[in-house]
Amino acid sequence: MSFKVVEIFESINGEGMRAGELAVFVRMKGCNLSCNYCDTMWANKPDCEFAEMTAEQIVDRVKKSGIKNVTLTGGEPLLQKDADKLLEAFSSEKDIRVEIETNGSIDLKPFLKFENVSFTMDYKLPESDMEKYMNTDNFKILRKKDTLKFVASSVNDLKKAKEIIEKYELIGKVNIIFSPVFGKIELTDIVDFLKDNKLNDVRMQLQMHKFIWDPEERGV
Numbered sequence: 001m002s003f004k005v006v007e008i009f010e011s012i013n014g015e016g017m018r019a020g021e022l023a024v025f026v027r028m029k030g031c032n033l034s035c036n037y038c039d040t041m042w043a044n045k046p047d048c049e050f051a052e053m054t055a056e057q058i059v060d061r062v063k064k065s066g067i068k069n070v071t072l073t074g075g076e077p078l079l080q081k082d083a084d085k086l087l088e089a090f091s092s093e094k095d096i097r098v099e100i101e102t103n104g105s106i107d108l109k110p111f112l113k114f115e116n117v118s119f120t121m122d123y124k125l126p127e128s129d130m131e132k133y134m135n136t137d138n139f140k141i142l143r144k145k146d147t148l149k150f151v152a153s154s155v156n157d158l159k160k161a162k163e164i165i166e167k168y169e170l171i172g173k174v175n176i177i178f179s180p181v182f183g184k185i186e187l188t189d190i191v192d193f194l195k196d197n198k199l200n201d202v203r204m205q206l207q208m209h210k211f212i213w214d215p216e217e218r219g220v
């Protein structure tokens, strides 16, 4: 059992409900989607170099860092064969919190049983061209510790996010984040949309690492 890891680095988490906290990032190779805005497309290319790491090696690397948060990302981390076994390996490390960044197309049911694991699941909006692949059954199983994220390219995308939140009655069930596709939408348009629609309990968020470092920089 091994995992295709394209990079491991330590940084502050730039996104999600633990934004600003230290985290170890484990980026896995390959994705089943192709969002037109993807900032890590390089990790999805068939010829991208990777290291084969066992679950034990990944857990050891995280433990040695002295950092308690680990973010499994990619690519699409849940596409890795035996992804559940990696979560199993982390489950005996009670003081490590695992966050999985996942793209909304993967059934989350097989990964629910681990207490120290939470999901940040994207719902891909129309302008990503990937909306048709969304697994809406996941809305039934997302919990209060999980996060549903909408990454918007336009006000039309924001409108669709609002429709989804209402249709599936998601407020109060899961953390909800609206983020801009970096540089694509006026940030004030997101604030105005939240205000105009009285969207309480929705959090707007920018990718912090893209302000601290060059937005193209890898490993930060």
Ligand SMILES: C[S@@+](CC[C@H](N)C(=O)[O-])C[C@H]1O[C@@H](n2cnc3c(N)ncnc32)[C@H](O)[C@@H]1O
Pocket: 031, 037, 038, 039, 040, 073, 074, 075, 076, 077, 101, 102, 103, 104, 120, 121, 122, 149, 151, 179, 180, 181, 182, 207
């Ligand atoms: C690179 S993805 C990897 C995990 C998984 N494949 C997914 O899409 O959630 C991690 C996060 O970065 C976000 N992201 C990717 N490119 C972005 C961009 N150009 N601007 C803002 N967020 C972006 C994705 O929407 C996702 O929430």
Ligand SMILES: Nc1nc2[nH]cc(C(=O)O)c2c(=O)[nH]1
Pocket: 011, 012, 013, 014, 015, 025, 040, 071, 073, 074, 101, 209, 220
């Ligand atoms: N600093 C930092 N925080 C992040 N949060 C989620 C990331 C990701 O690429 O999934 C990411 C990333 O690439 N860098």
Ligand code: SF4
Pocket: 031, 032, 033, 034, 035, 038, 039, 040, 041, 044, 074, 075, 076, 103
């Ligand atoms: S699902 Fe995630 S990794 Fe895959 S193309 Fe979209 S943003 Fe990139």
Ligand SMILES: [Mg+2]
Pocket: 039, 040
């Ligand atoms: Mg990123």
